[in-house]
Amino acid sequence: MDIKAMIRKEIMDGLRNYRFLILLAGILFFAIFDPVMNKLVLPELLKSQFPNMTEEVMQGMLITTQNANIRAYLGDVFQISTLIIAFALSGIMAQEISDKTLIFPICSGKSYSGLLLAKLSVYGSVLVISSIFSAMVNYVYAGALFGFDLPSFMPVLRAGLFQGFYMVYVLALLIFIGSLVKKPVTAGLLVLIPAYGTRIMGDLLNINRYLPSGLLVEAEMLAVIPSVSWIGSLVSTLAVMVLLIGFTMIRLTKIELL
Template sequence: MNTFKAYLKKEMLESWRQYKYLLLFIGIILFAILDPILLKLLPEILKSKINGDLASLIQIDMKSAVQNYIKDLNQISLLIVLLTLMGTVSDEISSQKLVLPYSKGANLSFVIIAKTFHYTITISIFIITGFIINYYYAVTLFSENIIAFKNVLISAALISIYYFFVIILLMFLSSIFKKGVLAALLVLMLHIISALLVNIDKIAKFIPYNLISLANSFTTENILTTIFSVLLYCIILSLLTIKNYKNNTFA
């Protein structure tokens, strides 16, 4: 546990000094504020650019405002998170930073656990905060098709779990290839493949991307199966990451 506490503090200090908190905050929270405002202004903007009344053609309500935020979390925010965290594991492996701590009794397993815990909690806090802010603006600006606040919180939780999976997958791939950029690109590729596979009904509930689909539709169909599947993947990937971390540290 001493290793966990030490590296948790280390990750917090480094995230502050390297402006990772700021980057994650901007990448997640900014769209929560901008999306509802831009959607509210969109009909007027298009009206000034295109002749004719577009109000009847563009149907924007509270639900679509929240779904637009989920889309940004699924695309732009994901890219920002990957670029911010891609060197978290690979940099320490390539620079052999852990040889000395390990020789003095540091437990490498707790290093990975500390990193995963820190970034999962940080991103989850930002996501939940983002949904609360987005919900406030969406309800304020749009009066139709209102979604219950509890359903929005469930969507926030599902996306937080998906990001938990993404963080562990990024660390796993970083522990293999020792290149943060390559690991980030592979995560993006798997993210896209997962989005395609979720359209196959027979396997959709076992695909991590199904968490995004459930969050976007505000439904809980097969939610437990998907959550348990994702958590199982996370456990397996974490164990493999720890193994690779130990092997590559002294390679």
């Protein structure tokens, strides 16, 4: 099993199809856009729509601190980055099955486990790095516009890491669903149900600490000292990912590659 060759293939595919660029640009956009929107656009918009509004009332409606800006960014990037991942990466499995290109690595002696590991490691690394980098950019940019009120950048670094792990969970979902359907668009749409549903269910039933969505909750808290609940969320995330990859391998052995 030449895992290095498969990793190189995934890297070349990601570069050739601009997937890495789309992922980074999509996440980074909100890291820069949110502070600018809160500092420059929203105040002017409120003034134009409500000219008689007092300054005190307006200040109560606006985001005016670095901490609040970062929290708003973390919420926005979860909602939007999930969409970006779903459609930018919708073809990494479904398209290969549809185009019947999986036959080439398999016939050359590669294994399904190596194939899936290469996809998960390459795109997962890009998602985690992009999430951490964008969170740090947002920290600096929001601090420059509103002042640095966080005692340390470590909570932001941790928040980016936790959100990155959740994005890898979404990636594993996408790979599994992509093995069930042949159309990338269908895979992208279907993955949104569990990706958003995990957070919705966790909030409604107050069980985020047992679900991958607990990583998002911990990220948005920006706590200097994290709670221990993130450990359970991380364990459940890893367990679900292992199951998803296992089910994907079983599925691949049952489909016609030609």
